[in-house]
Amino acid sequence: xxxxxxxxxxxxxxxxxxxxxxxxxxxxxxxxxxxxxxxxxxxxxxxxxxxxxxxxxxxxxxxxxxxxxxxxxxxxxxxxxxxxxxxxxxxxxxxxxxxxxxxxxxxxxxxxxxxxxxxxxxxxxxxxxxxxxxxxxxxxxxxxxxxxxxxxxxxxxxxxxxxxxxxxxxxxxxxxxxxxxxxxxxxxxxxxxxxxxxxxxxxxxxxxxxxxxxxxxxxxxxxxxxxxxxxxxxxxxxxxxxxxxxxxxxxxxxxxxxxxxxxxxxxxxxxxxxxxxxxxxxxxxxxxxxxxxxxxxxxxxxxxxxxxxxxxxxxxxxxxxxxxxxxxxxxxxxxxxxxxxxxxxxxxxxxxxxxxxxxxxxxxxxxxxxxxxxxxxxxxxxxxxxxxxxxxxxxxxxxxxxxxxxxxxxxxxxxxxxxxxxxxxxxxxxxxxxxxxxxxxxxxxxxxxx
Numbered sequence: 001x002x003x004x005x006x007x008x009x010x011x012x013x014x015x016x017x018x019x020x021x022x023x024x025x026x027x028x029x030x031x032x033x034x035x036x037x038x039x040x041x042x043x044x045x046x047x048x049x050x051x052x053x054x055x056x057x058x059x060x061x062x063x064x065x066x067x068x069x070x071x072x073x074x075x076x077x078x079x080x081x082x083x084x085x086x087x088x089x090x091x092x093x094x095x096x097x098x099x100x101x102x103x104x105x106x107x108x109x110x111x112x113x114x115x116x117x118x119x120x121x122x123x124x125x126x127x128x129x130x131x132x133x134x135x136x137x138x139x140x141x142x143x144x145x146x147x148x149x150x151x152x153x154x155x156x157x158x159x160x161x162x163x164x165x166x167x168x169x170x171x172x173x174x175x176x177x178x179x180x181x182x183x184x185x186x187x188x189x190x191x192x193x194x195x196x197x198x199x200x201x202x203x204x205x206x207x208x209x210x211x212x213x214x215x216x217x218x219x220x221x222x223x224x225x226x227x228x229x230x231x232x233x234x235x236x237x238x239x240x241x242x243x244x245x246x247x248x249x250x251x252x253x254x255x256x257x258x259x260x261x262x263x264x265x266x267x268x269x270x271x272x273x274x275x276x277x278x279x280x281x282x283x284x285x286x287x288x289x290x291x292x293x294x295x296x297x298x299x300x301x302x303x304x305x306x307x308x309x310x311x312x313x314x315x316x317x318x319x320x321x322x323x324x325x326x327x328x329x330x331x332x333x334x335x336x337x338x339x340x341x342x343x344x345x346x347x348x349x350x351x352x353x354x355x356x357x358x359x360x361x362x363x364x365x366x367x368x369x370x371x372x373x374x375x376x377x378x379x380x381x382x383x384x385x386x387x388x389x390x391x392x393x394x395x396x397x398x399x400x401x402x403x404x405x406x407x408x409x410x411x412x413x414x415x416x417x418x419x420x421x422x423x424x425x426x427x428x429x430x431x432x433x434x435x436x437x438x439x440x441x442x443x444x445x446x447x448x449x450x
Contacts, residue, residue, distance in 0.1 A: 010124050013038055017114070018131050019138060021189055021404060023179045024397040032110075035117045061372070061410055065112070067364020072108035074357020076100055078350035081312035088318030088325075099316040106399045114407040119414075128412050129200070129208060135193075136215045139222040142178060146229050149176040157181075171274045175231055180397060187232035188386055189401040191239045194223040195382055196405045199375035202247050204416060228265070231274045238385040246378040295340050295389065301326050302339040302348040313351035322348075338394070342387035345394060358393070365406075374413025379406050 013034050020031040079100055082089045089096065122128055148154055153164040153174040168175045168183075180186040197220040205213055227236055244251060251258055269275045305314060305322055314322040319338075327336045339345035346354045362380060369377030383392065383402070392398045 009038070010121050010126050011130075014118075014121050014126055014128070015131065015134050017117075017404060018135060021193060021401045022138065022142060024185075024400070032113070035113060039113065039117055039120065061115070061368045063364045063371070064368040064376075064410070065364075067361040067367075068108055068111045070360035070364070071357045072104055074354045074360070075103040075107060075316065075350060078312050078353040078357075079103075079315055081351070081353060082309075082315030082318060085312045086309055086314045086318050086322075088322040089315035090318070090321070095317055096315070103316065106396060107393070110399060110403045111407065114403050115410060118407050118411040122411055122415060128408065128415075129204070129212060132197075132200075132208075132212050132216050132219065136219040136222070139219050139226070143222055143226055143229075146176045146178060146226055149178070150174050150229060171277045173274055175274075176229060178226075183230045184232055184235065184390065185395060185397050187227055187230045187235035188238075188390065188392065188395075188398050190223050190227045190230070191235050191242075191382060191386070192379075192398075192401045192405045194220055194227070194239055195242055195378055196408060197223065198243055198246070199378060199409050200412070202250055203375050204412065207416070224265075228268065228272070228275060231278050233275070233278055234389045235386070236275075238382055241385060242378050242381050245381060246375070297330075297332065298337050298340050299344050301330060301332075302341075302344045306344070306347040306351065309351060311351045312353060313347065313349045316349050319349040338391050340390055342391050342393050345391045368410075372410075372413060372417070374409060374417070376406060376409050376413070379409070 013031070016031045017035060079089075079096065083096075118128065145154075145156075149164065150173045153169070155162040155164050155177075157179040164174045164177070168177075175183050176186070177183040178186040180189070197216055201208075201213065201216045201220065205216075208216065224239070227239065301323070305319075305326055313319070323336055323338070327333070339348060343355070343358070346358050350357075362384070365376065365380045365383075369375075369380060379402070386392045386398075390398075392402075
């Protein structure tokens, strides 16, 4: 009875973690809190087994772990340097400490919590692939909500009577944002979920039942359709490139189906009109380079900040004051936006030290993907492409989704590698056997304690 109850609780936490990708703030915090409480209980019950160390080792992703640690460490070092080098880091010690703790949470703790949590959830007997059906129905409900949001502008995340702002109304419809505050954040989280389903269906499709496989492709289609309805241009490009680059041979083998889908999507865009209208905006805007809200202006301002503070940047809390000064010096007094490019933004607020941490994370993820072949490499591409146009690693909602989706693929890939199903790793057979044996040992120890 206790085992059954524990399994149900574990499954409920897992579903909540996945659902929170589309329901930010409150549900994210609730999911994170419950996961931490559950992990704490499990670690306390099995503390003599060094469970955290075992679960992290089992993922076989130490290069990725080191990259994440470098990402966090660089933010801390850059902040300490900025205390001496930046005149804009004048906030109270409490505020500066809060920014460091925030960086630790978003760029370190979230990853280690989710990867160890999902590893332990899988070890506790929960099949991670069972999340497909609940997510399918969530996507159906979400699509209905997005259609209502487009037509009448409801915004339930801000209250039952709340409505989307007037500037979101164009081409006779509102631009939907789901439960998020901005359509782009919503769109990028849709991209991450779609990529997750793409990896599962293409790499591990042979392990899915026919029902789950059909539900998985239907869920993927719902995500793509919802993404089109957000009228977000760059996220759609990111998804298309990531899908094409990750599995070109698979796509070529199924080129007839993809040709049919491509024709259907073009027809949908032409009929729906909103996306086509937003694409025409880019083509018809001849003054883009000189507009005050152009990304070229954002990039130039933040590159100037970096050139003045190359080593440490302004500090994470000092960038807001510095941005105001530099925009005003350039004659811009409204729309004082961030860089809208994570690489330039990192150079501006964390300097070369922070940028080195970002590169170390990318290198760690690339090394892990090359070694394990678990499909995680596509997340590096998504991070890079989305980061060209957005401060993705400064967005808490994107980071939550990114770490959950990446942890899911890494943990699921390790399970298939240990079982010898679906694909072959570059690792040796002896290493695969040792991982399988380690998983069995952990499972046996946990069962003996239950």
